[in-house]
Amino acid sequence: TKHVLADYFGTELVMHQDIADKIKAWFESRNVPFHEVNRLQAMLPRDCTVLPNPLGTASGMWFERPSGQVVVSMPGVPYEMEGLMMSEVLPRLRSHFKLPTTLYETIVTAGIGESSLAALVSDWESALPSKGVSLAYLPSPGQVKVRIGVQGPAEDRKSLAHLLEAEAQAFVDLAYDHVIGRGDSGLPEAVLNMLKKRGETLCTAESCTGGQIAAMLTAVPGASASMWGGVVAYDNRVKQDLLGVSAENLAKHGSVSECVVKAMARGARMRLGTDWALATSGVAGPSGGTAAKPVGLVWMAVAGPEGEMAWCHRFGSQRERIVQRASRRILTHLHEAMREGPRRVG
Amino acid sequence: TKHVLADYFGTELVMHQDIADKIKAWFESRNVPFHEVNRLQAMLPRDCTVLPNPLGTASGMWFERPSGQVVVSMPGVPYEMEGLMMSEVLPRLRSHFKLPTTLYETIVTAGIGESSLAALVSDWESALPSKGVSLAYLPSPGQVKVRIGVQGPAEDRKSLAHLLEAEAQAFVDLAYDHVIGRGDSGLPEAVLNMLKKRGETLCTAESCTGGQIAAMLTAVPGASASMWGGVVAYDNRVKQDLLGVSAENLAKHGSVSECVVKAMARGARMRLGTDWALATSGVAGPSGGTAAKPVGLVWMAVAGPEGEMAWCHRFGSQRERIVQRASRRILTHLHEAMREGPRRVG
Structure with missing residues (x-):
């Protein structure tokens, strides 16, 4: 790309030593061997503004044409392109053009x-x-x-x-x-914000969602203030040993049931010592569905200071979407439960 | 879109009753109210082949021009488009054209x-x-x-x-x-396949990855055969109460340390009763980094039949990528550990 751009804008490639040093430091900080081919990434057109890439080694290039047009070349790795767009390109475009x-x-x-x-x-x-x-x-x-x-x-x-x-x-x-x-705040952020305002804590007990709810919550910076952790109880032995669900109820009602999902939430709340606990148990498929409990059926429970509540939902037939939608839905239920609670906040 | 297409191909919109019935059934099976506007999705061009959408309510349309060209219109929801592409469009294109x-x-x-x-x-x-x-x-x-x-x-x-x-x-x-x-098999599939061949089981103990490893593994259909579950030990209390990490070691070495991550893996393996256990503890950022333990530093351990091994890695500075890369890397370590083990498999 840079050869074509240098040709097109009538300039030539030269070594930008400051960029080469940055690339070398980037590799060294990661303990990754620095190859000569990596140094060549600092060979860039003379007559352009080199935009330093905060997230990788391929620099951006900003060309201005005599007519006032601007051409920007960016790295192809999506998250690097996004980083450079935010850190360099958008601020420069905003100051360069008078935009509505x-x-x-x-x-x-x-x-x-x-x-x-x-x-x-x-x-x-x-x-x-x-x-x-x-x-x-x-x-x-x-x-x-x-x-x-x-x-x-x-x-x-x-x-x-x-x-x-x-x-x-x-x-x-x-x-x-x-x-x-x-704003950009999604469900996990909304739930964590509300917990923080209330000074309360949360844990999870996941069967069919397999860790997805915990992963969604802990993806939010600062989640550790309210989110203490959880149990992925995929196998029934884990439901018994770590959450205290009784073998009797598992045998009588099956793991996908109101009784078991409430016991999971109650057990997690007690054993992890949090104010709230979430639990899921469902049939994520593609196999394991029955007429009474088809693929997509998910029981979920919220345990809180006032006891447990449970819901049963159907979420289509695709494993990945069942897990995603169940994870989002239970956070909605928790959000509602907190909003309706005695210490209602705005 | 469909009005434009009907105009362009010189045809008109008519009600396709069979499609309307399917859409109605789709809504009913989900207990979602069926609005008149949903029935209008069955108003489709007369002179086209309607491609039934297995995952939603917007149908695809297949137009053939006298010149032999084919124009296909598909629903915009990405996963619906993908489903229709696989189920209808690609097979039809393959039989319609002689392709290399x-x-x-x-x-x-x-x-x-x-x-x-x-x-x-x-x-x-x-x-x-x-x-x-x-x-x-x-x-x-x-x-x-x-x-x-x-x-x-x-x-x-x-x-x-x-x-x-x-x-x-x-x-x-x-x-x-x-x-x-x-093939399409990624790391989680590769690890689960190897566990299944060996007849062995796995659990996780996650701090900084917050459930992501468990979620990656349980996203694979049939994961429950080998993956029993895990503990998300985000708060140190959970590391102590559920995994048996000693308060002394947490205080002395800090939660991000070889000593603690090995104890987490060992504790998870014992308490969940599996053959293998994975553990992570690191600084996912954006805050919490120090000179000795900067953002991106992750300790990880694999506990297996022959004891525990631990590694320390650096994974850049972006929270989401640190979690992703740490989750992938520990599965690589487990894969290697199993491949090198006494019961080596092909």
Whole structure:
């Protein structure tokens, strides 16, 4: 790529020693052997602004044409490209061009499908275009984000922000029961924030979700303040030995049952000593389904200071989506339980 | 979309009652209210082949032009599009057009970076183009897949397959120490397959990876045959109470240490009663790093029939990638440990 770019912009490749040093340091910090081919990554066009890559060894290149056009070349590794876009390219583009202001607000809902949500807010939504407000539904398994956008000249920024906030609030009022957060905050963030505000702790007891709920929660920086841990009780022996589910109930009701999932949540809460515990047990498939307990059927329970509650859901037939949707749904139930609890918070 | 397509192909939209019935049944099976707007999804062009969507309610459309060209419209939800592509579109395209045969073989490596791997096999790789063989490196955190491809007329299928197998074997011989599987099988599949062959079981004790290893393993259908479960020991109390790590060692060495990670693996193996146990403890960041134990430093241990082994790795600075790469790396260590063990298998 860089040879083509150097040709196209009438310049030549030269060694950028400062970049070569950075690349060498990058390899050394990882204890990875530094090859000559890696040093060649610092051979870059003379007449361009080299954009240092904070996450890897391939630099970005910023070319300006006499006409004022800007051409940017970025590394191909997706997360490196994303990092460079955020750290270098977007700030430079913003200062280089006079762009119209676009403001967005994202609101996260859970436990309701896209079409039911759209039906709920349809009157509000149909009035938006005449106000110059755009709306996008961003669905993912078990969660629908709604992105509200306004656009206008930079000098109108203040009134645009007011309009955006008013419309966001209108949406929240209409869909209050399903709203779990604003901004980039997803369900795990919303749950962890609420726990932190309440000064309470959480653990998990996962059978069919196999660690996914714990992984979602601990993916959030700072999760350790409220999330103490959990048990992946995939085999029934683990349900008995670590969570104290009785062999009798496992034999009588089966591991996918209200009785067992409540016992799992209760056992995890007691043995890990947290305020709340979540438990799942279901049929993730592709095998193991029966007429009474088909693939996609998941029992889930929340144990809290006031006891246990359980729910039974059906989540389609695809293993990966069953696990994802069950993990999201149980966080929705916990969120509701905390919102309805005696120490209700805003 | 469908209005535009109907216009473009000179046809009109009509109600396809069979599709409407299917959509209604789909909603009913999920206990989701069926709206009139959902029934409208069965209004589809008269002169096209409607492709039933096994995973959702938006049908695909297959148009054939007099010139022999084919235009296919598919639902936008990615996993639905993928399902329809596999179930309907690809088989129809294959029977509609006479296509050259392309054969691929994918080999999965782990624990080695893309450029080191390329250096290892460079002589072999440079001879491939002259034989009409293509090669692609498909890197992801902690794992590099190598895809070897051959292409030719359908009648040469047999000799193409021989060529492909010979080149795949040549690659495996060169990179043997890093190869963990063939085909779509990733690390979790490779580890679970090896456990199953040996008739052995596994559990996890995760601190910094927070359930990700268990989630990766249990994402594989049939994982329950060998994977019994695990403990997410995010808080030190859980490391003590559920895994039996001593308060003394936690205080003396810190939770991110060889001593603690070995004790976690040993404790999990004993308490869950499995043949093997994996444990991780590290600094996933963004906060919590020190000069001695910076963000990205992860201790990991494998406990097995012959005792425990531990390793210390550095995995960059991004929380999500640290967790991903640590999870992959420990599975590589387990894979190696099993391959080197007394009951070595092929």
